[in-house]
Amino acid sequence: xxxxxxxxxxxxxxxxxxxxxxxxxxxxxxxxxxxxxxxxxxxxxxxxxxxxxxxxxxxxxxxxxxxxxxxxxxxxxxxxxxxxxxxxxxxxxxxxxxxxxxxxxxxxxxxxxxxxxxxxxxxxxxxxxxxxxxxxxxxxxxxxxxxxxxxxxxxxxxxxxxxxxxxxxxxxxxxxxxxxxxxxxxxxxxxxxxxxxxxxxxxxxxxxxxxxxxxxxxxxxxxxxxxxxxxxxxxxxxxxxxxxxxxxxxxxxxxxxxxxxxxxxxxxxxxxxxxxxxxxxxxxxxxxxxxxxxxxxxxxxxxxxxxxxxxxxx
Numbered sequence: 142x143x144x145x146x147x148x149x150x151x152x153x154x155x156x157x158x159x160x161x162x163x164x165x166x167x168x169x170x171x172x173x174x175x176x177x178x179x180x181x182x183x184x185x186x187x188x189x190x191x192x193x194x195x196x197x198x199x200x201x202x203x204x205x206x207x208x209x210x211x212x213x214x215x216x217x218x219x220x221x222x223x224x225x226x227x228x229x230x231x232x233x234x235x236x237x238x239x240x241x242x243x244x245x246x247x248x249x250x251x252x253x254x255x256x257x258x259x260x261x262x263x264x265x266x267x268x269x270x271x272x273x274x275x276x277x278x279x280x281x282x283x284x285x286x287x288x289x290x291x292x293x294x295x296x297x298x299x300x301x302x303x304x305x306x307x308x309x310x311x312x313x314x315x316x317x318x319x320x321x322x323x324x325x326x327x328x329x330x331x332x333x334x335x336x337x338x339x340x341x342x343x344x345x346x347x348x349x350x351x352x353x354x355x356x357x358x359x360x361x362x363x364x365x366x367x368x369x370x371x372x373x374x375x376x377x378x379x380x381x382x383x384x385x386x387x388x389x390x391x392x393x394x395x396x397x398x399x400x401x402x403x404x405x406x407x408x409x410x411x412x413x414x415x416x417x418x419x420x421x422x423x424x425x426x427x428x429x430x431x432x433x434x435x436x437x438x439x440x441x442x443x444x445x446x447x448x449x450x451x452x453x454x455x
Contacts, residue, residue, distance in 0.1 A: 194333030218348025304330025
Protein backbone atom coordinates (compact mmCIF):
# COMPACT_ATOMS: atom_id res chain seq x y z
CA UNK A 142 0.00 0.00 0.00
CA UNK A 143 1.41 3.41 -0.97
CA UNK A 144 2.17 6.00 1.67
CA UNK A 145 0.21 9.25 1.75
CA UNK A 146 2.18 12.45 2.23
CA UNK A 147 0.87 15.95 2.74
CA UNK A 148 3.36 18.36 1.16
CA UNK A 149 3.29 21.97 2.42
CA UNK A 150 5.02 24.44 0.12
CA UNK A 151 6.66 27.67 1.19
CA UNK A 152 5.94 30.90 -0.65
CA UNK A 153 9.12 30.64 -2.74
CA UNK A 154 7.55 27.72 -4.59
CA UNK A 155 5.16 30.15 -6.31
CA UNK A 156 6.76 33.59 -6.13
CA UNK A 157 10.43 34.17 -5.44
CA UNK A 158 12.09 37.19 -3.88
CA UNK A 159 12.78 39.94 -6.40
CA UNK A 160 10.18 38.79 -8.91
CA UNK A 161 7.34 41.10 -9.92
CA UNK A 162 4.66 38.45 -9.57
CA UNK A 163 3.47 38.28 -13.16
CA UNK A 164 1.40 35.31 -14.26
CA UNK A 165 4.42 34.08 -16.23
CA UNK A 166 6.72 34.33 -13.17
CA UNK A 167 4.33 32.39 -10.97
CA UNK A 168 3.49 29.75 -13.56
CA UNK A 169 7.17 29.03 -14.21
CA UNK A 170 7.79 28.60 -10.47
CA UNK A 171 4.78 26.30 -10.21
CA UNK A 172 6.08 24.27 -13.17
CA UNK A 173 9.47 23.79 -11.48
CA UNK A 174 7.77 22.84 -8.21
CA UNK A 175 5.50 20.33 -9.90
CA UNK A 176 8.54 18.70 -11.54
CA UNK A 177 9.84 17.87 -8.04
CA UNK A 178 6.47 16.69 -6.68
CA UNK A 179 5.86 14.39 -9.66
CA UNK A 180 9.05 12.52 -8.72
CA UNK A 181 7.30 11.55 -5.46
CA UNK A 182 4.21 10.37 -7.34
CA UNK A 183 6.39 8.38 -9.74
CA UNK A 184 8.07 6.75 -6.72
CA UNK A 185 4.65 5.54 -5.53
CA UNK A 186 3.61 8.13 -2.94
CA UNK A 187 0.07 9.54 -2.72
CA UNK A 188 0.42 13.34 -2.61
CA UNK A 189 -1.91 15.94 -1.13
CA UNK A 190 -0.44 19.39 -1.73
CA UNK A 191 -0.96 22.60 0.22
CA UNK A 192 0.73 25.94 -0.36
CA UNK A 193 1.25 29.50 0.84
CA UNK A 194 -0.53 32.52 -0.64
CA UNK A 195 0.89 35.53 1.22
CA UNK A 196 2.28 37.47 -1.75
CA UNK A 197 -0.80 36.69 -3.85
CA UNK A 198 -3.30 37.84 -1.21
CA UNK A 199 -1.13 40.91 -0.63
CA UNK A 200 -1.38 41.75 -4.33
CA UNK A 201 -5.16 41.23 -4.29
CA UNK A 202 -5.48 43.59 -1.32
CA UNK A 203 -3.43 46.24 -3.14
CA UNK A 204 -5.69 45.83 -6.16
CA UNK A 205 -8.70 46.24 -3.85
CA UNK A 206 -7.29 49.47 -2.48
CA UNK A 207 -6.39 50.82 -5.92
CA UNK A 208 -9.89 50.15 -7.22
CA UNK A 209 -11.81 51.09 -4.08
CA UNK A 210 -13.31 54.18 -5.75
CA UNK A 211 -14.63 52.19 -8.70
CA UNK A 212 -15.60 48.73 -7.42
CA UNK A 213 -16.34 47.35 -3.92
CA UNK A 214 -13.34 45.94 -2.03
CA UNK A 215 -13.68 42.28 -1.04
CA UNK A 216 -13.17 40.97 2.55
CA UNK A 217 -10.19 38.82 3.55
CA UNK A 218 -12.01 35.48 3.28
CA UNK A 219 -13.05 36.22 -0.30
CA UNK A 220 -9.50 37.34 -1.15
CA UNK A 221 -8.21 34.05 0.24
CA UNK A 222 -10.69 32.09 -1.86
CA UNK A 223 -9.66 34.05 -4.96
CA UNK A 224 -5.98 33.27 -4.40
CA UNK A 225 -6.69 29.58 -3.76
CA UNK A 226 -8.56 29.42 -7.03
CA UNK A 227 -5.94 30.94 -9.31
CA UNK A 228 -2.98 29.21 -7.64
CA UNK A 229 -4.83 25.89 -7.72
CA UNK A 230 -5.64 26.44 -11.40
CA UNK A 231 -1.94 26.84 -12.19
CA UNK A 232 -0.99 23.75 -10.19
CA UNK A 233 -3.69 21.59 -11.78
CA UNK A 234 -2.63 22.58 -15.30
CA UNK A 235 1.07 22.04 -14.64
CA UNK A 236 0.45 18.76 -12.83
CA UNK A 237 -1.58 17.47 -15.77
CA UNK A 238 1.23 18.29 -18.22
CA UNK A 239 3.84 16.62 -16.01
CA UNK A 240 1.72 13.54 -15.29
CA UNK A 241 1.15 13.01 -19.02
CA UNK A 242 4.86 13.47 -19.72
CA UNK A 243 5.73 10.83 -17.11
CA UNK A 244 3.06 8.39 -18.30
CA UNK A 245 1.18 8.54 -14.99
CA UNK A 246 -2.55 7.84 -15.19
CA UNK A 247 -3.65 10.27 -12.48
CA UNK A 248 -5.83 13.35 -12.37
CA UNK A 249 -5.03 16.55 -10.41
CA UNK A 250 -7.78 18.53 -8.73
CA UNK A 251 -7.97 21.69 -6.60
CA UNK A 252 -10.37 22.01 -3.66
CA UNK A 253 -11.10 25.56 -2.55
CA UNK A 254 -10.91 24.79 1.15
CA UNK A 255 -12.54 26.30 4.23
CA UNK A 256 -10.80 25.91 7.59
CA UNK A 257 -12.82 26.28 10.77
CA UNK A 258 -11.63 28.48 13.61
CA UNK A 259 -13.28 29.26 16.94
CA UNK A 260 -15.06 32.55 17.43
CA UNK A 261 -13.71 32.38 21.00
CA UNK A 262 -10.09 32.19 19.87
CA UNK A 263 -8.10 34.84 21.80
CA UNK A 264 -6.49 35.95 18.53
CA UNK A 265 -9.68 37.83 17.65
CA UNK A 266 -9.10 40.13 20.62
CA UNK A 267 -5.48 40.73 19.63
CA UNK A 268 -4.96 41.07 15.85
CA UNK A 269 -1.25 40.70 15.00
CA UNK A 270 -0.93 39.60 11.35
CA UNK A 271 -0.01 42.49 8.99
CA UNK A 272 -1.79 42.41 5.61
CA UNK A 273 -1.98 44.64 2.57
CA UNK A 274 -0.11 47.82 1.61
CA UNK A 275 1.59 50.47 3.78
CA UNK A 276 -0.04 53.86 4.42
CA UNK A 277 0.75 57.07 6.24
CA UNK A 278 -0.49 57.65 9.78
CA UNK A 279 -3.34 59.97 8.79
CA UNK A 280 -4.82 57.44 6.37
CA UNK A 281 -4.50 54.61 8.87
CA UNK A 282 -6.20 56.58 11.64
CA UNK A 283 -9.00 57.61 9.30
CA UNK A 284 -9.58 53.92 8.47
CA UNK A 285 -9.56 52.99 12.16
CA UNK A 286 -12.13 55.69 12.82
CA UNK A 287 -14.40 54.85 9.89
CA UNK A 288 -14.26 51.04 9.88
CA UNK A 289 -13.00 49.85 13.27
CA UNK A 290 -10.09 48.04 11.62
CA UNK A 291 -6.87 47.45 13.58
CA UNK A 292 -3.69 49.12 12.27
CA UNK A 293 -0.10 49.28 13.52
CA UNK A 294 3.04 51.24 12.71
CA UNK A 295 5.29 48.63 11.07
CA UNK A 296 9.01 49.06 11.84
CA UNK A 297 9.27 52.58 10.48
CA UNK A 298 7.98 51.58 7.05
CA UNK A 299 4.50 53.04 7.52
CA UNK A 300 1.14 51.96 8.89
CA UNK A 301 -0.41 48.63 8.01
CA UNK A 302 -3.62 46.82 8.76
CA UNK A 303 -3.48 43.82 11.11
CA UNK A 304 -5.94 40.93 11.34
CA UNK A 305 -6.28 37.98 13.75
CA UNK A 306 -4.42 34.70 13.19
CA UNK A 307 -6.59 32.10 14.96
CA UNK A 308 -5.71 28.44 15.40
CA UNK A 309 -7.20 26.04 12.83
CA UNK A 310 -9.47 23.43 14.39
CA UNK A 311 -11.10 21.62 11.46
CA UNK A 312 -10.72 21.25 7.69
CA UNK A 313 -14.30 21.61 6.44
CA UNK A 314 -13.70 19.68 3.19
CA UNK A 315 -11.54 16.97 4.82
CA UNK A 316 -13.83 14.09 3.77
CA UNK A 317 -13.80 15.17 0.14
CA UNK A 318 -9.99 15.54 0.15
CA UNK A 319 -9.55 12.13 1.76
CA UNK A 320 -11.98 10.42 -0.65
CA UNK A 321 -10.33 12.01 -3.68
CA UNK A 322 -6.87 10.93 -2.45
CA UNK A 323 -8.23 7.41 -1.78
CA UNK A 324 -9.33 7.30 -5.42
CA UNK A 325 -5.94 8.28 -6.83
CA UNK A 326 -6.35 12.01 -7.42
CA UNK A 327 -3.47 14.43 -6.80
CA UNK A 328 -5.24 16.93 -4.56
CA UNK A 329 -4.34 20.60 -4.03
CA UNK A 330 -6.10 21.84 -0.87
CA UNK A 331 -6.10 24.31 2.00
CA UNK A 332 -4.02 26.91 0.16
CA UNK A 333 -2.70 29.75 2.29
CA UNK A 334 -3.95 28.06 5.46
CA UNK A 335 -7.47 27.82 4.10
CA UNK A 336 -10.38 30.27 4.13
CA UNK A 337 -11.06 31.09 7.81
CA UNK A 338 -14.67 30.31 8.73
CA UNK A 339 -16.71 30.07 11.94
CA UNK A 340 -19.39 27.41 12.43
CA UNK A 341 -22.91 28.57 13.27
CA UNK A 342 -25.35 26.80 15.58
CA UNK A 343 -27.21 25.36 12.55
CA UNK A 344 -24.02 23.77 11.21
CA UNK A 345 -23.38 26.28 8.41
CA UNK A 346 -20.24 28.39 8.06
CA UNK A 347 -19.44 32.06 7.63
CA UNK A 348 -16.16 33.69 6.65
CA UNK A 349 -14.19 35.92 9.03
CA UNK A 350 -11.50 38.56 8.58
CA UNK A 351 -8.42 36.58 9.59
CA UNK A 352 -5.35 34.72 8.32
CA UNK A 353 -4.55 31.15 9.36
CA UNK A 354 -0.94 30.00 9.65
CA UNK A 355 -0.39 27.79 6.60
CA UNK A 356 1.96 25.37 8.36
CA UNK A 357 -0.45 24.71 11.24
CA UNK A 358 -3.31 24.27 8.76
CA UNK A 359 -1.12 21.91 6.73
CA UNK A 360 -0.44 19.80 9.82
CA UNK A 361 -4.17 19.63 10.59
CA UNK A 362 -4.87 18.63 6.99
CA UNK A 363 -2.26 15.88 7.29
CA UNK A 364 -3.97 14.57 10.43
CA UNK A 365 -7.46 14.68 9.00
CA UNK A 366 -6.68 12.95 5.69
CA UNK A 367 -4.75 10.18 7.47
CA UNK A 368 -1.35 11.06 6.04
CA UNK A 369 1.58 8.82 6.89
CA UNK A 370 4.06 11.67 6.45
CA UNK A 371 4.00 15.46 6.66
CA UNK A 372 6.59 17.34 4.63
CA UNK A 373 7.33 21.07 4.63
CA UNK A 374 9.37 22.25 1.67
CA UNK A 375 11.20 25.54 2.01
CA UNK A 376 14.29 27.37 0.70
CA UNK A 377 16.87 25.86 3.08
CA UNK A 378 18.12 22.23 3.08
CA UNK A 379 17.47 21.53 6.77
CA UNK A 380 16.50 23.10 10.08
CA UNK A 381 19.51 24.76 11.70
CA UNK A 382 20.66 25.58 15.21
CA UNK A 383 22.28 29.03 15.53
CA UNK A 384 21.21 29.80 11.95
CA UNK A 385 23.38 32.31 10.12
CA UNK A 386 26.21 32.27 12.67
CA UNK A 387 29.72 30.74 12.44
CA UNK A 388 28.45 27.97 14.76
CA UNK A 389 25.51 27.05 12.52
CA UNK A 390 24.55 23.37 12.81
CA UNK A 391 22.17 21.58 10.44
CA UNK A 392 19.86 18.97 11.95
CA UNK A 393 19.36 15.56 10.33
CA UNK A 394 17.35 12.94 12.21
CA UNK A 395 16.07 14.37 15.49
CA UNK A 396 13.54 13.26 18.10
CA UNK A 397 10.61 15.21 19.49
CA UNK A 398 12.31 15.47 22.89
CA UNK A 399 15.44 16.92 21.30
CA UNK A 400 13.39 19.41 19.27
CA UNK A 401 11.56 20.55 22.40
CA UNK A 402 14.90 21.42 23.98
CA UNK A 403 16.08 23.32 20.91
CA UNK A 404 12.75 25.10 20.71
CA UNK A 405 12.96 26.17 24.37
CA UNK A 406 16.45 27.54 23.70
CA UNK A 407 15.01 29.92 21.10
CA UNK A 408 16.66 28.53 17.97
CA UNK A 409 13.57 28.78 15.76
CA UNK A 410 12.33 32.31 15.11
CA UNK A 411 8.61 33.12 15.01
CA UNK A 412 8.80 34.83 11.63
CA UNK A 413 10.65 32.06 9.81
CA UNK A 414 11.38 28.50 10.96
CA UNK A 415 9.36 28.61 14.20
CA UNK A 416 5.89 27.81 12.77
CA UNK A 417 7.32 25.10 10.51
CA UNK A 418 9.05 23.35 13.41
CA UNK A 419 5.94 23.64 15.60
CA UNK A 420 3.74 22.16 12.87
CA UNK A 421 6.15 19.31 12.14
CA UNK A 422 6.43 18.47 15.84
CA UNK A 423 2.65 18.57 16.26
CA UNK A 424 2.17 16.03 13.46
CA UNK A 425 4.47 13.51 15.13
CA UNK A 426 3.06 14.17 18.61
CA UNK A 427 -0.45 13.66 17.20
CA UNK A 428 0.44 10.18 15.95
CA UNK A 429 2.18 10.76 12.61
CA UNK A 430 5.11 8.50 11.87
CA UNK A 431 7.51 11.19 10.62
CA UNK A 432 7.68 14.85 9.65
CA UNK A 433 10.24 16.30 7.26
CA UNK A 434 11.52 19.83 6.66
CA UNK A 435 13.68 20.17 3.55
CA UNK A 436 14.42 22.16 0.43
CA UNK A 437 12.25 21.82 -2.65
CA UNK A 438 15.09 20.59 -4.86
CA UNK A 439 15.78 17.67 -2.48
CA UNK A 440 12.13 16.72 -1.97
CA UNK A 441 12.20 13.05 -2.97
CA UNK A 442 15.52 12.39 -1.23
CA UNK A 443 14.15 14.01 1.95
CA UNK A 444 10.96 11.98 1.72
CA UNK A 445 13.06 8.82 1.52
CA UNK A 446 15.07 9.92 4.56
CA UNK A 447 18.46 10.78 3.07
CA UNK A 448 18.16 14.59 3.09
CA UNK A 449 16.39 17.26 5.13
CA UNK A 450 15.53 17.30 8.82
CA UNK A 451 13.68 14.13 9.85
CA UNK A 452 11.56 14.57 12.99
CA UNK A 453 10.57 11.30 14.68
CA UNK A 454 9.04 10.28 18.00
CA UNK A 455 12.14 8.62 19.46
